[in-house]
Amino acid sequence: MIINHPLLGPRDSQEFVYLGDAALIHRPDGMADGSLDKFIDYAYLRDNPAGEHRELWYHEQGDRSWLVVTRNTVTHEITAVELARDVARREGRSK
Amino acid sequence: MKAQSFRLRPILTQDGTWEYHMRYSGFRVIAEALTGHKGWKPAWRDAAPQAAYDYIIVGGGGHGLATAYYLAKEFKQARIAVVEKGWIGGGNVGRNTTIVRSNYLLDGNQPFYEFSMKLWEGLEQDFNYNAMVSQRGIINLFHTDGQRDAYTRRGNAMIMHGADAELLNKEQVRKMYPYLNFDNARFPIKGALMQRRGGTVRHDAVAWGYARGADQRGVDIIQNCEVLGMRIENGRVLGVETSRGFIGAKKVGVAVAGSSSKVMAGAGMRLPMESHVLQAFVSEGLKPLIDGVMTYGAGHFYVSQSDKAGLVVGGDIDGYNTYAQRGNLPVVEDVAEGGMSLMPMIGRARLLRMWGGIMDMSMDGSPIIDKTHIAGLYFNGGWCYGGFKATPASGFVFAHLLAKDTPHSTATAYRFDRFAKGLMIDEKGQGAQPNLH
Incomplete structure (x- = not known):
């Protein structure tokens, strides 16, 4: 698979480390009510869809950026690649 | 006559x-x-669905067919159906590297896998089918002193749970397989943990034997019947919606491996697992070379030689979520490198075939065989890439759970709530990262 890095262009997926579902960006607030259950869901449960999947890839052998890759888990087709930083900002996770 | x-x-x-x-x-x-x-x-009937059953097993793979077989045979239940999206045995039971073993370390696992090994040993007589169970022995090579200690501990754990284990030194390994790369500068072979009762089984015949045995006991095996959803009312399952219409059931057991998340989503559940692809390979036929099963301790590579003389090899999963039953080239390269560093003599052999199967990788690398919060709905999955060896025991204990509503004594740890309770069965010590198990 080739991942079209937003800064570096097309890169072999071998240069990356895979983490999993991009929902992991949304780490629960540990101080909020019911945070224990939320953390159990966060750590262990996954949607694991057959089809479009937004997922986190880390460019370890490159610029060490985290990316959010939108990829189809049935065909392996990649339709979007964004910097995870931009996604997290847009979704209100970081400043 | x-x-x-x-x-x-x-x-x-x-x-x-x-x-x-x-x-x-x-x-x-x-x-x-x-x-x-x-x-x-014909070894089994091509059954059409009836309106309702006592038990519906979703998934006509090894585990589902074994479940139906033991439900009928050991637990004397009737009105059982197995529903399968494609044809039986077309999924992972027909896609694995046929290895059976019970060389686990942890308490929650080893008794279960040893139970499975004992069932393998009597399987062919039990279901009157030649599954070519071949206890040709499995060795796990070690390359460092630390690895030797770890395998010694594992071997002791196996013996304490009633399995067999032997620690071989370098010369004993050399006598068995003189052509291995013993003096590799980085990963010299220092010995191996051996389980003589381990070996291989003809995987397709396992599915066929269980299907035939179940069919003989009145189980309806319904192929080309995809489960599209579950009918659930007031917290109780009433049956499954399929591509061939609604089929009612008092109890539904799901054993669909890589499709677990898809099927259980039909019951509104999210599972602690991801689906990944594992590739396997067969070389061209070679003269008799490897009479047992071997795993490399310094890379992810395992090899045996089939009765048709091809080397059957496998390695690691590709490492990203996928439902495609095919992998990518980096893993092919990685497996070939592992093979070359273990036994350089195979460098001229050509791979004939490669394929992939979808693994239900759980968060701790161990399976789940448990009731769900929905009455009458039971789940069996999370086998990662170790499901084949577990087939008989998985079927037996799942049938036990379905028939008696209590877990079998060897499968009490395979619960859904072990993650929330911190009771993970993490053989590899990797934590909640499915692609590392």
Whole structure:
């Protein structure tokens, strides 16, 4: 698979480390009510869809950026690649 | 004719009529050879769905068929159906590297896998089918002192749970496989942990044998019948919606491996697992080279030689979520490198075939066999890439759970709530990262 890095262009997926579902960006607030259950869901449960999947890839052998890759888990087709930083900002996770 | 007494055995079917089933034997083969092989019958019926059953097993793979078989045979249940999206045995039971072993370390695992090994040992007599169970021995090579300590500990754990284990030194390994790369500068072979009772089993025959045995006991095996959803009312499952219409059931057991998340989403559940692809490979036929099963301790590579003489090899999963039953080239390269560093002599052998199967990778690398919060709905999955060796025990304990509503004594740890309770069964010590198990 080739991942079209937003800064570096097309890169072999071998240069990356895979983490999993991009929902992991949304780490629960540990101080909020019911945070224990939320953390159990966060750590262990996954949607694991057959089809479009937004997922986190880390460019370890490159610029060490985290990316959010939108990829189809049935065909392996990649339709979007964004910097995870931009996604997290847009979704209100970081400043 | 006197021969009738062994070749035909009447079975009471679900609609109250008697059917006769053929018992396989050496004598039968000879008798058929003399009469032009005109007496063989299909090994199982191609059943059409009835309106309702007591038990529906979703998934006609090894685990689902074994579950139906043991439900009927050991737990004396009736009105059982297995529903399968494609054809039986077309998924992971037909896609693995056929290895059976019970060399686990942890308490929650080892008794279960040893139970499975014992079932393998009596399987062919039990279901009257030649599954080519071959206890040719498995060795796990070690390359460092630390690895030797770890394997010594594992071997002791196996022995304490009633399995067999032996620690081999370098010379003992050399005597078995003189062509290995013993003096590799980085990863010299220092010995191996051996389980002589481990080996290989003809994987397709496992599915066929269980299917035939279940069918003989009145189980309906319904192929080309995809489960599209579950009908659930007031917290109780009423049946499954399928591509061939609604089928009612008192109890539904799901054993669909890589499709677990998809099927259980139909019941509104999210599972602690991801689906990943594992590739396997077969080389061209070679002269007899490896009489057992071998795993490399310094890379992810395992190899055995099939009875058709091809080397059957496998390695690691590709590492990203996927439902495609094919992998990518980096893993091919990685497996080939592992093989070359272990036994450089295979460098000239060519790979004939490669394929992929979808693994239900759980968060701790161990399976789940448990009730769900929905009454009548039971789940069996999370086998990662170790499901084949577990097939008999998985079927047996799942049938136990379905019939008696309590877990079998060897499967009490495989619960859904072990993650929330911090009772993970993490053989590899990797934490909640499915692609590392």
